[in-house]
Every structure is written in structure tokens, then in C-alpha cells.
Amino acid sequence: MRKIKDFAHGALVPVLVLILWEACSRAGLFSAVVMPAPSAVAAKWWAYLLPAQAQEAGQSWLAWAFSGELLHDAYSSLYRVIAGFIIGAGLALPLGLLMGANTRIYALFNPLMQILRPIPPIAYIPLAILWFGLGNPPSFFLIAIGAFFPVLMNTIAGVRQVDGIYLRAARNLGVGQWTMFTRVILPAATPYILAGVRIGIGTAFIVVIVSEMIAVNDGLGFRILEAREFMWSDKIIAGMITIGLLGLAIDTAVSRLNNHLLRWHRGLEH
Amino acid sequence: MSSPILIDNVQKVFKTPGGDVVALKDINLTIQPGEFVCLLGPSGCGKSTLLNAVAGFQAPSDGQIVIDQKAIRSPGPDRGMVFQEYALFPWMSVAQNIAFGLEVQKKEKAEIGLVVNQLLDLLHLKDFRDRFPKDLSGGMRQRVAIARVLALDSPIMLMDEPFGALDALTRRNLQDELLRIWEKLGKTILFVTHSIEESIYLADRIVVMTYRPGTVKRDQIVAMPRPRDPASPAFNDLKRELGRLVMEEQQRHADAEMKLAAVD
Ligand SMILES: Nc1ncnc2c1ncn2[C@@H]1O[C@H](COP(=O)(O)OP(=O)(O)OP(=O)(O)O)[C@@H](O)[C@H]1O
Ligand SMILES: [Mg+2]
Numbered sequence: 001m002r003k004i005k006d007f008a009h010g011a012l013v014p015v016l017v018l019i020l021w022e023a024c025s026r027a028g029l030f031s032a033v034v035m036p037a038p039s040a041v042a043a044k045w046w047a048y049l050l051p052a053q054a055q056e057a058g059q060s061w062l063a064w065a066f067s068g069e070l071l072h073d074a075y076s077s078l079y080r081v082i083a084g085f086i087i088g089a090g091l092a093l094p095l096g097l098l099m100g101a102n103t104r105i106y107a108l109f110n111p112l113m114q115i116l117r118p119i120p121p122i123a124y125i126p127l128a129i130l131w132f133g134l135g136n137p138p139s140f141f142l143i144a145i146g147a148f149f150p151v152l153m154n155t156i157a158g159v160r161q162v163d164g165i166y167l168r169a170a171r172n173l174g175v176g177q178w179t180m181f182t183r184v185i186l187p188a189a190t191p192y193i194l195a196g197v198r199i200g201i202g203t204a205f206i207v208v209i210v211s212e213m214i215a216v217n218d219g220l221g222f223r224i225l226e227a228r229e230f231m232w233s234d235k236i237i238a239g240m241i242t243i244g245l246l247g248l249a250i251d252t253a254v255s256r257l258n259n260h261l262l263r264w265h266r267g268l269e270h
Numbered sequence: 271m272s273s274p275i276l277i278d279n280v281q282k283v284f285k286t287p288g289g290d291v292v293a294l295k296d297i298n299l300t301i302q303p304g305e306f307v308c309l310l311g312p313s314g315c316g317k318s319t320l321l322n323a324v325a326g327f328q329a330p331s332d333g334q335i336v337i338d339q340k341a342i343r344s345p346g347p348d349r350g351m352v353f354q355e356y357a358l359f360p361w362m363s364v365a366q367n368i369a370f371g372l373e374v375q376k377k378e379k380a381e382i383g384l385v386v387n388q389l390l391d392l393l394h395l396k397d398f399r400d401r402f403p404k405d406l407s408g409g410m411r412q413r414v415a416i417a418r419v420l421a422l423d424s425p426i427m428l429m430d431e432p433f434g435a436l437d438a439l440t441r442r443n444l445q446d447e448l449l450r451i452w453e454k455l456g457k458t459i460l461f462v463t464h465s466i467e468e469s470i471y472l473a474d475r476i477v478v479m480t481y482r483p484g485t486v487k488r489d490q491i492v493a494m495p496r497p498r499d500p501a502s503p504a505f506n507d508l509k510r511e512l513g514r515l516v517m518e519e520q521q522r523h524a525d526a527e528m529k530l531a532a533v534d
Contacts (some may be wrong), residue, residue: 003333169357173371173422174347183370187361264361264402 038266045070045238069223074246076219077208080136081250084143086127086202089197090149091144099152100159101185108197113152113247121146121207127212139211146207148202153195158189191265194258206249220246272425275324277331282319282484293319295483296328304427306452306459308469308476311513316484317462318430324427325351337426349373350419354431355412358403358418365390365399368417380529381435389417393450400470409440412448418452420451429461433468445471449496466512470505471498478512481519482526488515 018038020087025037032040051068055061066072100107121142130140162185170184186193212221223240282294293316293421308346309317322328324335326345334341337348344350344499350371358367365386390396393413404412412432419427433441452459463469469476470492480486490512494504 018424165353165355165357166344166359169351169353169359170324170349171327171345172347172349173418174345175374179374184359187359190361199375264363266360266404 005088009212033231033233034224036237038134040234041237041241042117044234046243047244048235048238050243053217055215064092070242073218073220073223076216077212077243078246078250080143080211080219081201083136084140084208085147085201087140087145088144088191088204089151089200092148092192092196092200096152096155097159097186097189100156100189101181113149114247117149117153121203122210125211128211129215134215136216138215139208143204146203150199150203151193151196154192154199157187158196159185161192162188167214189263194261197253198254198258201250202247205250209243272460273338274303275299275301275458275460276336277301277320277324277494278336280320280323280330280335281332282316282323282328283331292483294323295485297484297486299335299477299486299489301458303458303462304456304475307459307461308473309462309465309479310469311479311487312464312475312481312485312516312518312523314523315479315481315519316481317464317469320479321428321460321482322349322432322461325349327467347375347422348424349426349428350424352412352415352419352427352432354434356403356415358411358414360403363400363402364395364406364414366419366491367403367414371422384422389420393417395504407440408436409444412436412444416448416451416506420455424457425431426458426460429459431462434463435463441468446491446497448472464516466509466516470494470508470512471500476512478515479519481523487519488512492530493522511528 022038025035025040026031028115036044049068051064053067055064068076096111099109123146124142125138128141132138132141166184166188167180170180175184208219209221212219213225216222220239220243224236224243227233227235227239275353280294280297281292283509284291284293288472297320298308299410311317320329323330323344326342326349329343336342342349347484350490363369368386368389369382372385377385386399392401393415393416394416395410398406398410398414403414406414408478409519429460435443436444448459451457459468476488476490476492477486478490479485480487488510492508494502498505500506
């Protein structure tokens with residue numbers, strides 16, 4: 001009951017905006033090409049979601065469902081986010097652990113990192129195309145850069161804040177260097193690292209949309225740019241809403257993962 | 271197999287911007303196997319410094335600590351330490367915390383399971399085996415910390431004000447448990463406290479320390495049979511006597527602070 005009430009409360013403003021928007025469109029306040037009515041956007045979104053052709057004989061249900069443009073695009077974008085993120089975070093995590101744990105390694109790498117960090121991933125687009133041509137690789141590269149720095153900075157901070165008492169307790173138990181890293185420092189730093197992961201995924205998601213506008217011919221970013229060329233504003237907005245939904249889904253998934261991995265952590269109930 | 275702890279002419283000087291702090295000076299002690307020794311003294315007299323030197327966390331500036339004919343250079347599982355702040359690994363469950371030291375030693379799974387179950391029994395932790403430390407009370411956490419050290423099966427147990435943060439009842443309860451375990455397992459225990467009553471309740475021998483430089487002020491054997499009654503005359507005589515010694519040092523501490531404050 002309470003949940004329903006909360007939901008109704010949260011839905012109030014969006015519903016009002018939609019009604020106002022629809023009313024303005026119907027009253028002819030703005031042209032349908034520039035700003036389509038929400039009902040038109042919803043219809044377009046539905047058409048975008050449905051498979052283009054009827055299910056063929058022998059085609060699996062899943063393959064048929066994904067032959068619809070929207071799911072195919074969402075899948076392509078998600079694939080790029082995940083692949084790029086794994087590359088970026090996969091490099092940032094070990095480097096961050098080393099830089100956090102060892103002041104000499106930190107002093108060695110920190111100047112370079114501080115110079116590279118302020119460069120927005122978008123600024124790498126020309127280089128990305130020059131180096132990797134078209135297709136997925138430049139996207140992976142850009143997304144990896146977007147994910148790299150948040151994970152790196154948070155991992156360094158995470159390792160540095162590990163309470164010395166855990167290190168002493170572990171040394172007292174006879175823990176060697178490797179075990180100290182894997183079973184003490186890494187888990188003690190996870191709250192920070194996961195905060196970095198969350199920011200990194202967010203950045204990756206921004207970068208994937210931009211990167212799809214330049215070098216590939218599917219994905220949500222590509223689709224809304226393509227729709228602009230045909231002046232399909234309803235499809236642009238339908239695509240944007242899909243981006244929002246996918247972003248929300250990713251963030252929810254990461255936050256669930258957080259809660260699970262940090263179930264030992266004081267700051268979290270559940 | 272167990273050998274005494276020989277503390278041989280140990281000094282510890284901390285270099286600080288405000289000048290050298292002589293935390294320990296001319297400490298000579300021999301702690302026999304199976305002995306329960308309390309280090310007693312006011313705050314800042316060097317109790318933790320001495321314990322950390324025995325643990326191997328901080329080498330003395332001079333002198334040495336010898337166990338089994340070897341000078342201590344680094345921490346090790348032959349000298350399990352229980353910290354005042356518990357220092358349990360919060361990302362491990364109770365059972366995992368206890369098992370960790372054995373996993374480090376690459377013991378077999380079955381053996382680890384056996385030892386962990388025994389210790390959960392011994393410390394009445396059975397119902398908590400899969401809890402995380404954040405869900406335990408202070409007393410429970412300290413039980414886990416004790417179990418974690420007992421899992422190492424080390425002959426020596428070092429404890430730095432392990433019950434300092436607990437309420438009086440829990441504290442008495444854990445003191446009794448500790449005595450029960452000590453009598454059962456025959457460990458050598460070096461126990462830091464600034465509670466006079468706690469030291470008389472527990473120890474075979476109480477080493478009272480002076481404040482800056484930290485030296486041995488009194489090496490007091492406690493001959494009363496256990497369980498000791500804190501209301502008994504003998505207990506209270508000793509308490510008064512040690513109280514006087516500690517107060518003298520406390521006073522020197524306070525005077526030193528006053529002098530420092532006056533300089534500022
Ligand atoms: N790393 C350090 N650098 C400088 N001085 C130190 C350091 N560690 C301890 N000291 C000083 O050495 C003295 C002894 O400290 P220690 O921590 O051993 O005292 P303690 O008896 O354990 O006190 P408490 O009961 O408060 O724990 C104190 O005066 C303290 O200020
Ligand atoms: Mg201390």
C-alpha cells in the first residue's frame with residue numbers, strides 16, 4: 001500500500017508534464033516536426049521495439065525479438081559499454097592497486113596520470129579514428145578511457161585509506177605480500193573501488209552514445225543521429241528515452257551488485 | 271616446545287620534531303612459558319610500545335627480545351595478537367575470520383573446518399558463524415578476535431587492552447573465559463591493561479611501569495588462588511598498594527603535561 005502511494009507520488013510530476021506536453025501539441029502550439037506529441041513518440045517507440053518482419057519458420061523466439069531495431073541497438077550499445085569498461089577498468093584496477101600501495105610507483109605514474117586525466121574522452125575521437133579506423137575498436141578505446149580514470153583514482157584512494165590495523169592484524173597472522181593484496185587490501189578498498197566503478201560506468205555510458213555518432217552504424221547513439229537526418233523527431237525522442245531506460249537499468253544493476261558485494265559494510269542496511 | 275620470552279635491556283626512543291621521546295628504558299624481563307603477565311601503568315608509559323616490540327611490529331632502538339633463541343625481527347603467527355580495536359576483517363564472516371590464519375598457513379580444508387568448529391564451540395560463537403563483524407556486539411567481536419588468534423595455536427598470546435572498550439559485565443565475563451581458556455590451553459599471555467583490578471584478577475605477575483622513560487617500577491607476583499574475589503581483603507590490599515604506585519606515575523604524567531602546556 002505504502003509502495004503504491006510512493007509510486008503515485010513519484011509519478012505525479014512526469015504525468016503532469018506529459019499531459020501538458022500532449023495538450024500543447026494538440027493545440028498546435030509547436031510543429032510536429034520540431035516537437036512531436038508524446039502519443040506520437042510512444043507509437044514510434046513501440047514500432048521501433050517490434051521486429052520488422054514476422055517470425056520466420058525455424059527462427060528462435062529470442063533471435064526474432066532481437067531483430068527489432070530497438071533491442072538490437074540497445075544490445076549493441078550495452079555490448080560496447082561492457083567491453084570498453086572491462087578494458088578500461090581492467091587496466092585501472094591493477095595500476096591503481098600498485099599506485100595506492102607503493103609510493104615509488106605512485107610518484108612514477110602520477111604526473112602522467114594528472115596530465116591525461118583532464119582530457120575528456122571526447123577529445124580522443126580524432127585519434128581514435130586515426131588509430132583504430134571505423135567499427136567497434138574506436139568505441140572500445142574511447143569508452144575504456146572514460147572508465148579508466150574514475151576507477152583508477154578511486155582505487156588509489158581506496159588502497160590509501162585502508163586502516164593500518166588490518167595490515168598489522170594480517171601480518172601478525174603471517175600473511176605474505178600476495179595474500180595481503182588479494183585478501184586484505186583489495187577487499188578493504190572495495191567500497192571506494194565500487195564507487196569508482198559506478199562513476200566509470202556512468203562515464204562509459206555517455207561516451208558510448210557519442211562514439212556511436214561517429215564510427216559505427218548501429219547502437220542508440222547512431223540511431224538518434226540517423227533519425228535527425230530524416231527529421232524524425234519522434235524517433236529521436238524515442239531513442240533518447242531508450243537511452244535513459246538503459247542507463248537506469250545499468251545503474252540499478254551496478255547498485256544491486258554494490259549492495260551484494262558490500263553486504264559486510266557498516267554503511268549499508270540489508 | 272615453548273620457550274620463555276627474554277626481554278633483554280630493551281630501549282625504545284621515538285624521534286619526534288619536539289625532541290626524542292624515551293618510551294622504554296632498561297627493560298629486563300623474563301616471562302616463563304605458561305605464565306600470565308600483565309603490563310600495568312598509566313596512559314603513555316610505553317605498554318603498547320613494549321607489546322609491539324614483542325609482537326615484532328616495531329623493533330627496539332636497543333637491546334633485543336629473544337624467543338626460542340632467536341631475536342624477534344618481524345611479526346609472526348607464533349605470537350598471536352589481540353587488539354583493543356578488535357581488528358577483525360569486516361569483509362569476512364566470523365568463521366572466515368577464524369579460518370584466515372590457517373588458510374594462510376595452507377592447512378587442509380578439513381582440518382581448518384575442524385579447528386574452526388572447535389573454536390566456535392569454545393568461545394560460544396556457534397550461532398554467529400556466518401555473521402559479519404558489523405552485526406556483532408563489542409564482546410562478541412573480541413571473542414572472535416581471541417578465537418582467530420587461538421586458531422594459530424601459538425604458544426604466546428599478546429593482548430593490548432583487549433577488554434578496554436567493553437562494559438563492566440561483558441568485561442568480567444570475557445576475563446573469566448580468558449582464564450578458562452588459558453588454564454585449558456596453557457598459553458603464555460602478555461596482557462596490557464591500565465585497570466589495576468583487571469590485572470589483579472587475571473595475572474600471575476604484574477609488571478608496573480613508570481612514565482617516561484618507561485621502566486619497570488615493580489615486578490609483583492600475585493599468589494592468590496583463582497577464582498579471585500575482588501571483594502576479599504588480600505585483593506584489596508594489593509589493589510591499594512598498586513594503586514599508589516600507578517597514581518605516582520599518573521601524577522608524573524599530569525605534571526609533564528602541565529609543563530608542556532606551560533611551554534606552549
Ligand atoms: N610513533 C610514535 N612516535 C612518537 N612517539 C610515540 C610513538 N608511539 C608512541 N609514542 C610515545 O611513546 C610513549 C609510549 O606510548 P605507548 O603507546 O606505548 O603508551 P601506552 O602505555 O600504551 O599508553 P595507552 O595506555 O594510552 O595505550 C607515549 O608517550 C607516546 O607519546
Ligand atoms: Mg597502548
